Every structure is written in structure tokens, then in C-alpha cells.
Amino acid sequence: MFGRLVRESFVRNPRRKLLTAAALVVGMAVATSTLTIVLEVGDRLAREFRSLGANLLVTPQSDTLPVEIGGVDYRPVDEGAYLSEDALGKLKTIFWRHNVLGFTPFLDVPALVNGSHEMKTTLIGTWYEHEVSVPDGTTFKTGLSFTHPSWKIQGRWFRDSANEAVIGANLAARDPEVFAIGKKIRVAHSGSANAAWDLVVTGIVSTEGSEDNGIIVPLSFAQRFSGRRGQFRELFVSALTKPADSFSERDPLKMTPTEYDRWFCSPYISSISYQIKTVLPGTDVRAIRRVADTEGSILSRVSTLLWIVTLTALGAAALAVAATSATTVLERRAEIGVMKALGATNALVAGIFLAEQLLLAIAGAAVGFVVGAVLARSLGASIFGTAASVRLILFPVILGLAAIVALVGSLIPLRRAAHFNPAPILRGE
Amino acid sequence: MFWRLLWKLLRASSGRLTVAILALVSCAMVVSALLNLEFDIERKLTQEFRMLGANVLISPGNAAQATGIGPGEPMSESDVSGALQDLEDPAVVASAPFLYVVERVRDTPVVVAGTKLEELPKLEPAWRIDGAWTSPQDHLNSCVIGRNVARQFQLLPGGLLNLTYLGKSAQLTVAGILDAGGTEDNQVFVQLAKAQDLAGLNGQISLAQLSVRGTTKSISQYSARLAARLPAYDVRPIRQVTEAESDLLNRIRLLVVSMVVLILVLTALCVLATMAALAMERRQDVGLMKALGGSIERIVALFMAEVGVLGAAGGFVGAILGIVLSRWMGQRVFGTAISSRWEIFPLTIALMVAVALAGALPLRMLGKVKPAMIFRGE
Numbered sequence: 001m002f003g004r005l006v007r008e009s010f011v012r013n014p015r016r017k018l019l020t021a022a023a024l025v026v027g028m029a030v031a032t033s034t035l036t037i038v039l040e041v042g043d044r045l046a047r048e049f050r051s052l053g054a055n056l057l058v059t060p061q062s063d064t065l066p067v068e069i070g071g072v073d074y075r076p077v078d079e080g081a082y083l084s085e086d087a088l089g090k091l092k093t094i095f096w097r098h099n100v101l102g103f104t105p106f107l108d109v110p111a112l113v114n115g116s117h118e119m120k121t122t123l124i125g126t127w128y129e130h131e132v133s134v135p136d137g138t139t140f141k142t143g144l145s146f147t148h149p150s151w152k153i154q155g156r157w158f159r160d161s162a163n164e165a166v167i168g169a170n171l172a173a174r175d176p177e178v179f180a181i182g183k184k185i186r187v188a189h190s191g192s193a194n195a196a197w198d199l200v201v202t203g204i205v206s207t208e209g210s211e212d213n214g215i216i217v218p219l220s221f222a223q224r225f226s227g228r229r230g231q232f233r234e235l236f237v238s239a240l241t242k243p244a245d246s247f248s249e250r251d252p253l254k255m256t257p258t259e260y261d262r263w264f265c266s267p268y269i270s271s272i273s274y275q276i277k278t279v280l281p282g283t284d285v286r287a288i289r290r291v292a293d294t295e296g297s298i299l300s301r302v303s304t305l306l307w308i309v310t311l312t313a314l315g316a317a318a319l320a321v322a323a324t325s326a327t328t329v330l331e332r333r334a335e336i337g338v339m340k341a342l343g344a345t346n347a348l349v350a351g352i353f354l355a356e357q358l359l360l361a362i363a364g365a366a367v368g369f370v371v372g373a374v375l376a377r378s379l380g381a382s383i384f385g386t387a388a389s390v391r392l393i394l395f396p397v398i399l400g401l402a403a404i405v406a407l408v409g410s411l412i413p414l415r416r417a418a419h420f421n422p423a424p425i426l427r428g429e
Numbered sequence: 430m431f432w433r434l435l436w437k438l439l440r441a442s443s444g445r446l447t448v449a450i451l452a453l454v455s456c457a458m459v460v461s462a463l464l465n466l467e468f469d470i471e472r473k474l475t476q477e478f479r480m481l482g483a484n485v486l487i488s489p490g491n492a493a494q495a496t497g498i499g500p501g502e503p504m505s506e507s508d509v510s511g512a513l514q515d516l517e518d519p520a521v522v523a524s525a526p527f528l529y530v531v532e533r534v535r536d537t538p539v540v541v542a543g544t545k546l547e548e549l550p551k552l553e554p555a556w557r558i559d560g561a562w563t564s565p566q567d568h569l570n571s572c573v574i575g576r577n578v579a580r581q582f583q584l585l586p587g588g589l590l591n592l593t594y595l596g597k598s599a600q601l602t603v604a605g606i607l608d609a610g611g612t613e614d615n616q617v618f619v620q621l622a623k624a625q626d627l628a629g630l631n632g633q634i635s636l637a638q639l640s641v642r643g644t645t646k647s648i649s650q651y652s653a654r655l656a657a658r659l660p661a662y663d664v665r666p667i668r669q670v671t672e673a674e675s676d677l678l679n680r681i682r683l684l685v686v687s688m689v690v691l692i693l694v695l696t697a698l699c700v701l702a703t704m705a706a707l708a709m710e711r712r713q714d715v716g717l718m719k720a721l722g723g724s725i726e727r728i729v730a731l732f733m734a735e736v737g738v739l740g741a742a743g744g745f746v747g748a749i750l751g752i753v754l755s756r757w758m759g760q761r762v763f764g765t766a767i768s769s770r771w772e773i774f775p776l777t778i779a780l781m782v783a784v785a786l787a788g789a790l791p792l793r794m795l796g797k798v799k800p801a802m803i804f805r806g807e
Contacts, residue, residue: 019701026698032690037684048677052481057610065581065615067538069529150672208667288610293555294480301477302681305466305762309688312459316692320457320699323448383683 002348005057006355017360020406023324024364025371027317028402032372033379034310035397036390040301044384046240049295050101054147054236054288056273058083061284063233080304082107082231083283085219091237092134092277099240102146105232107222113215114178121171122214123187123220125232128157132411147182148207155181160218165199168212179204183185187215187225191324197225214400234282241269243296269296305346314401321402325357333420341422350414357406365402369395435734446707449700449788450743453781456696458754461777463689469767471678471684471789473640473759478674479522482553483638484667487659503528504662506621507754512658513639518651520642523551526634527623532594532617534582540616541592543624543634546573546604552640554610560586562607569623571604575614577604590617594627641666641692657695693784700788704736728731733789742787744778751777 060081067075083105091100107125112118112241127143134140143160144151158164165185172179177184181201188196193375205216223229242248248268252260263271268290273285339349380388489504506526513524528543546563549556564571572590584590588603601619608614625631641648648666656664712733718728752769759767 023698026695030695034688035692041684045677045680048680051676063577064579065537065539066612067531068612068615069531071542133714150668153727197753208665286608286610286614289557289608290480290482290611291554292610294478297480298474298677301474301762305758306684308758308761309463313688313692313695316452316456316459316695319452320695323452326448376700379687383680383687406507415571 001248002352005352006359009352009356010359017328017356020324020357020360021364021367023321024402024406025368026345027321027405028365028368028398029372029375030317031314031401032369032394032398034313034377035394036372036376036388037379037383038303038306038310039391039394040362040380040388041306042131042242042299043240044380045299045302046242046295049218049291049299050226050238050240051149052105052186052291053150054102054238055241055269055286055291055295056200056237056239056276057288058235058237058276058280058285059233061282063284064161067251068073080233082228082233083235085230085232087280088235089132089134089140091276092132092138092140093136094272094275094279096239096272096275099272101238101240102142103235103237104143104147104408105219106234106236107226107228107232108214108234109222109226111187111189111215114188119171119174123225124211124214124216125159125219125225126216127219128303130160130219136336147236150208151211152206153203154206158202158216158218161220162218163197163199163221164202164218166203166205166216167201168216169204169206171211173216174212185215189225197221208417213290226410237285239269240267241271241272241292241295242267243300244268244270244292245300289404315391318401318405319406325406325409326413328409329353329417333417335418336420337422342419346418349417350411351411353414354407358403361402361406362399364406365399368402370399431489434731435738446739449704449785450739451701452696453740453743453785454747454750456692456699456778456784457744457781458750459692460556460689460780461748461751461773462754462758463685463692464773464776465751465767465769466690466758467682467685468770468773469759470682471644472642473763473765473767474678474681475644475674477481477763479642480555481674483640485639485641485649485655486663486665486667487637487639487655488663489635503635504637506625506632506634508659509634509637509662511699512655513637516651516654516658518551518641520647520651522640522642523548524639525552526626527548527636527638528621528630528634529636530591530594530624530628530630532627533618534578534590537581539592541622541627542613542616542618543628544618546571546618549573549618552638555609556613557608558605559608560603562605563620564602564604567602570599570601571609571618571620572601572602573605573618575609575618577606578617579603579613592617592619592627595629597627597629599623599627599682640782642648645672691710693780695783697788700736700785701790704789708732733786736785736789737782740762741778741780743785744781747781748774748777 038412061085063081064075064079066080082409085105086334088103091097091103094100104126109123109125111121113121129145130143131139132143144157147193153166155166158166167179167185179201181203183201184198184416185201186196186198199215199217199221217225219232223231247259248263249264250259250263252263252271252274253262264275265271269287273287277283277285313416336349339352340346376390377387380386487504487509501781509526513521522625525545525548526543530541530543531598535540550558550562558573560573562573574584574590577624578584582590584606586601586603586605590601590603592599592601601623605616622633625633641651644668652664653664656662657676715728719725756766759765
């Protein structure tokens with residue numbers, strides 16, 4: 001009887017259900033898409049922030065003080081400590097290896113370059129796009145294009161194995177005749193002019209930093225030039241991190257084992273640098289404060305902001321659904337009057353209405369979830385360039401939300417309906 | 430007559446309209462808060478981005494470099510500070526001159542940067558200091574050392590550092606140890622006058638750094654003005670920073686705008702639900718009006734006016750609440766209240782009227798009501 005009543009109500013007057021269903025679908029679609037986006041936004045923005053460049057710097061621990069002004073290291077080649085290139089593949093074996101988006105070694109060598117007169121400059125040996133073999137047998141492509149995406153090149157980058165060079169914009173402006181794309185330049189050690197090497201200029205780079213005064217060459221060339229085979233001085237790492245909080249700043253040595261595990265298994269910049277340090281012993285790994293702190297502060301602010309916005313959107317969705325549910329109950333006062341006149345108890349009336357609402361809520365939430373998923377994907381595509389992936393874990397959440405909101409929305413008018421006196425309603429008053 | 434009818438109608442179905450007005454008020458609140466945020470977020474976030482440090486550099490011009498003297502050619506301190514004073518702009522968060530000299534500490538060469546120590550925390554808010562930026566007792570003779578320098582010479586805040594340069598020497602008190610995560614960790618920061626005095630380069634600097642707040646456009650406009658005032662030097666904004674900033678900003682704004690649109694659609698739907706129910710309920714009234722000779726246009730206009738008043742009232746109350754909400758949001762998210770704009774007020778009210786009218790479209794169905802059928806009770 002109960003089931004038949006509920007079914008009849010749907011079959012007899014489907015148009016009446018349409019409004020509540022529409023409100024449920026739209027409300028739940030909004031809830032799904034806002035929740036999907038807010039859950040994803042941290043990850044996406046963190047990835048966007050990588051356009052600011054590397055956020056970790058690895059240097060040898062026992063290094064002497066670099067004497068560096070305007071990007072030129074005035075230390076002789078034989079002074080200071082070096083790191084070995086062979087170990088770099090291990091960076092992709094740490095716990096948070098997938099968060100390591102790229103790393104680039106640098107080896108700076110002072111040199112003389114021939115122009116209309118000899119000029120003192122720095123050869124900056126590095127990778128543009130280099131295949132690094134990882135201990136697990138795979139290779140990982142990394143280099144400047146991953147860690148320094150804002151560097152703008154005119155012409156093309158060098159090939160990693162060739163005797164080619166890219167000239168810094170300031171240096172190129174000093175002697176545009178000599179430093180033109182396609183020309184050959186000759187570099188030699190400062191001090192002794194005996195060993196000179198020819199390089200072909202393939203491009204002019206604008207970095208807006210001290211590199212604009214130097215010549216960027218393949219790392220392998222800088223190593224041969226300086227006689228430092230397989231070695232480099234600095235490593236820039238770009239890693240996806242979670243904004244630092246008071247917990248991440250604590251000393252790992254003073255943590256309890258569970259705290260330590262939690263810290264180790266969170267992609268904080270401090271835990272990632274700790275893990276890098278364990279695979280590259282003898283190094284000093286530091287967060288580049290400017291980049292890391294800007295990222296952290298903006299990420300946490302934007303995600304707080306979006307949570308507030310999402311919660312208000314959820315509130316608006318809930319209100320819309322509750323309001324339409326209330327409307328449908330009020331509309332059917334006559335029906336309630338008939339039921340009560342035929343001897344239905346308040347509980348039975350409420351039961352029938354709530355069952356209807358629940359069925360509607362489940363159907364509406366299911367459709368709304370699908371619509372919201374599509375919406376989130378297209379929104380994600382327009383905001384972040386790639387579609388946002390919808391988490392299935394949201395489905396039960398949305399289902400529960402729809403059920404609660406629809407039930408609460410109809411409960412309030414149903415409580416009033418309990419006080420209805422059937423007689424005036426049936427008389428049409 | 431029209432207005433009296435309108436008033437009666439509003440009074441008669443006040444219960445039903447409460448739902449609609451509640452939806453309108455809450456929607457107006459959220460929308461006006463988000464719009465306030467949308468207008469202010471740029472200012473707020475560009476302020477956050479100042480953590481990236483200096484974004485405008487003044488360096489010796491290319492003209493000096495073309496002669497082959499190299500980037501070490503110094504600039505005149507008074508020229509630069511004069512230009513900065515003339516062009517005083519509230520957007521300039523901090524500015525500091527720098528003079529780089531290689532000096533010796535216990536026979537080890539160290540890069541010494543002469544600057545305004547008290548400007549550094551404003552110029553580079555991300556740098557961490559262990560200790561203080563200047564020591565209060567001895568302003569001129571205090572210094573800040575990078576953490577690598579501290580490790581190399583085993584110095585602690587409060588320790589003494591001896592600098593020598595071509596026979597001259599100075600004893601400085603270490604006020605603090607700097608953690609910057611860059612080349613600055615290898616440098617010693619002293620007061621500019623001290624560095625100039627030691628190096629014998631009075632009144633000269635090798636670089637000036639500025640931190641300017643604003644959009645890519647306003648920053649390049651400011652640096653163009655500065656460049657016009659300092660033709661001999663090279664003034665340029667650090668583009669990579671400002672570009673990344675505006676890119677991120679655009680994405681965040683797009684997010685906020687799409688949320689606003691979604692909430693507006695939702696509210697329109699809610700109003701629609703209420704109005705559809707109301708239209709059903711009012712069939713009797715409409716039948717009566719028609720029987721008494723009211724034209725359809727007039728009746729629909731009456732109902733539309735009713736909804737319009739509803740939207741305006743909801744928008745008004747909601748906009749006021751929205752200002753409160755946006756203040757709270759600003760306080761919660763950015764630590765400072767979001768300044769509200771007066772334009773938002775009429776904009777929110779207009780949006781709410783539009784949404785209410787869109788939601789009231791089902792009232793047009795009333796035009797089809799035939800009085801005779803109503804009175805027959807069909």
C-alpha cells in the first residue's frame with residue numbers, strides 16, 4: 001500500500017516532481033563541481049607556481065664561500081667542493097619522487113671570450129633537456145625547460161652533446177656583431193690563453209638575472225673545459241610541495257615516531273629536502289625562501305578563500321533544494337487533507353512524503369553528480385588548462401547531502417501539515 | 430490602484446514569499462561579497478607576491494657596459510635616491526641601494542653588500558633572520574651575515590666580525606644570521622656608509638633594488654617613469670616574476686567569477702520554484718481580475734512588479750550583509766578587511782532584480798488562465 005501510494009504519486013503527476021528534481025540536479029551539480037575544484041585547486045595551483053622556477057637549492061656541504069657578484073663566481077676552478085653528476089638519478093627514488101618535477105645542475109667556470117677585445121665572462125654549464133638514468137632502469141627528462149621555464153630564448157637552445165652556446169642578453173648587447181646567432185665564438189681560460197675552444201652560438205637568452213651576463217653551455221662542455229668531468233657545483237630542484245605550517249617547521253629529530261612518519265609522508269618542503277639530503281650525502285639542501293614562502297602563503301590563502309566560497313555555494317544549493325521541497329509539500333495540502341480524512345496518521349503522511357523526497361533526492365543527486373562532473377571538467381579546463389579529475393569519493397557525500405537537504409526542507413512544512421484540519425482544506429478554504 | 434494592488438498581493442502571500450526573499454537575500458549576500466573580493470583580490474594578492482622580493486632593478490646602463498668596463502661600474506647614490514624621492518609613489522613597498530665589494534675575513538675573500546639594513550626585511554619578506562636586522566646599540570657597525578658565512582667562521586648573533594679591505598679594517602657586531610636560500614647566504618650585509626667608507630667609494634652604489642606593488646602594467650609604467658628620470662642607468666622590471674603573478678591572478682579570478690555565476694543560476698532556480706507555486710495558488714485571483722476586465726498585460730505587469738520589488742529588497746538587504754561577509758572573509762583570509770566598493774551596491778541590486786524576473790517567467794502562464802474555468806472550480 002505504502003509503496004503503491006509513493007509510486008502512484010510519481011506516475012500521476014510527474015510535472016510536479018520536476019521542479020524539485022531540477023533544483024536537486026542543479027544544486028548537487030554545483031556542489032559536485034565546487035567541491036571537485038576546491039579539492040583539486042591546491043594541487044593545480046602548486047603546479048602553476050612551478051612557473052616561478054626551482055624552489056630548492058642543493059650545494060656541497062663542505063664548500064668554501066662562493067665569491068659571487070652579479071652572477072659571476074670569482075673563485076678559481078680548483079677551489080671549493082663539487083658534487084657528482086652520477087648520483088642525480090637517485091632523486092627520482094625518494095619517497096616523494098613524483099613530486100620532483102625537475103632538477104638542473106649548474107657548473108660555472110670563469111672564462112675569456114674573444115670579441116672586438118677579450119671579455120671576462122662566465123661559462124654556465126647546465127642541461128636544457130637531458131635524459132637522466134634512474135636506478136630503477138627508467139630515464140627521466142629534465143633540465144632548464146623544467147626548472148627555469150621563464151627564461152626566454154631567441155633562436156634555439158643548444159643540444160646537450162654539441163659544442164654550442166646560448167649567450168646572455170646583456171652580454172650579447174655588448175657586442176652584437178660577435179654574439180650573433182650562427183656565429184662562432186672562441187672561449188679560453190682566464191689567465192692562460194693556451195687552450196681555446198670554438199662554440200657555435202644558437203640563441204640569445206633573456207633570464208632577467210645574473211645569467212644575462214654569461215654564456216650558457218652544455219654541462220658536458222663546461223666539465224671538459226674546466227677538467228671537472230662528471231661534476232657540478234649547484235643543483236636547482238623544482239618540487240611540488242604542501243604549504244609549510246607550524247608542524248612542518250619542527251625539528252624532525254625531536255618528533256615522536258608517529259609524528260615523524262606523518263612529517264615524512266607529507267610533501268612539505270622540509271621533508272622533501274630531508275629526503276634529497278639522504279640520497280645525496282654530503283650536500284646542503286635549502287629552500288629558496290623567496291619562491292617557497294610566496295608559494296606557501298598564496299596557496300594557503302587561496303585555498304582558505306575557495307573553501308569559504310565553496311561552503312557558501314553549498315549553502316545556497318541547500319537553500320534552493322530545501323525551498324523547492326517545501327513548496328511541493330505546501331502545494332499538496334489538498335492531498336494531505338484527503339489522506340487524513342481517510343484515516344491516515346500523521347506518521348504515515350510524513351512517511352509517504354519523506355519516501356518520495358528521498359527517492360527524488362537519490363535520483364537528483366545521481367544526475368547532479370554526473371552534470372557536476374562534466375561542469376567541473378570544463379571549468380577545470382578553462383581555469384587550469386587541463387580537465388579536473390572527479391573523485392568518486394564525492395558521490396556518497398553528494399548523495400548524503402541531497403538526502404539531508406531534501407528531507408529537512410520537507411520536514412518543516414510537514415510538521416505544519418500535521419496540524420492541518422482536513423475539513424477546511426477539503427472545503428477549499 | 431496598481432500600487433495598492435501590489436501592496437495587497439505582497440501582504441497576502443507573505444509566507445510563500447519568505448522563501449523567495451530568503452533565497453534572494455542569501456544569494457545577494459554571497460554575490461556582493463564575492464564581487465567585492467573579485468575587485469580587491471588583485472590588490473591583496475599582489476601584496477602577497479611582494480614576498481618574491483625586488484621586482485625592479487636599477488643597474489648601471491648598457492651604455493657603460495658597451496665600453497667594456499663591465500658591470501662593476503658604479504652609480505651615484507644621490508642620483509638614484511633623488512629620483513626615487515621625486516617620483517614618490519605609495520606602490521613602492523621598499524627600496525634599497527647595494528654596493529658590492531669583495532673584502533677579507535681572516536684572509537678569506539667574502540662578498541660584502543653595503544645596503545640599508547633596516548629596508549631589507551621590507552624588500553625581502555621571505556628571508557628569515559636569526560637575531561635582529563640591526564643591533565640597536567651600534568647602528569652603523571652592525572651587520573647581518575649569511576648562514577654559510579656564519580658556518581664558515583663559526584659566528585653567532587652578537588659575535589664580532591673583522592673585515593679588511595686593502596689595509597683598512599673594521600670590526601662589526603653580528604646582529605643576525607640570514608637564511609635566504611640563495612647566493613645571499615654567502616654574503617655579509619653591512620650599512621651602506623660603512624661599505625663605502627671601507628672601499629673608498631663614497632656616494633657610490635652598484636645596484637638599487639625596488640619592490641613595487643601592482644599589476645604588470647602599473648609596474649612597467651612606474652619603471653618607465655623612473656627610467657625617464659634616470660637616462661644614464663638601466664631600469665627594468667623583473668618580468669618573469671610579474672608575468673607569473675598576473676597569470677596566477679587571472680586563474681584565481683576566473684574561479685571566483687565562475688562560482689558567482691553558478692550561485693546566480695541556483696538562486697534563479699529557487700525563485701522559479703517559489704514563483705511557480707505562487708502562480709498556481711494565484712489562479713483564482715487572476716481569474717477574478719480578468720473577469721473584472723483586467724487586461725493580461727496589466728496582470729502580468731502587476732506580478733512582475735511584485736517580483737521586481739522582491740528582488741530589489743532582497744538585493745538591498747543582501748548587499749549590506751555581503752559587505753559584512755566580505756569584511757569577515759578578508760579578515761579571515763588575508764588578515765586585513767576587504768575594502769568595499771560602492772559600485773557593488775547597485776550592481777548587486779540590479780543582478781537580484783534580473784534573477785528574480787528570470788525566475789518569475791512561469792508567471793506568464795497566468796496569461797492563459799480562463800476565468801470561466803477557474804470559477805467552475807477546474
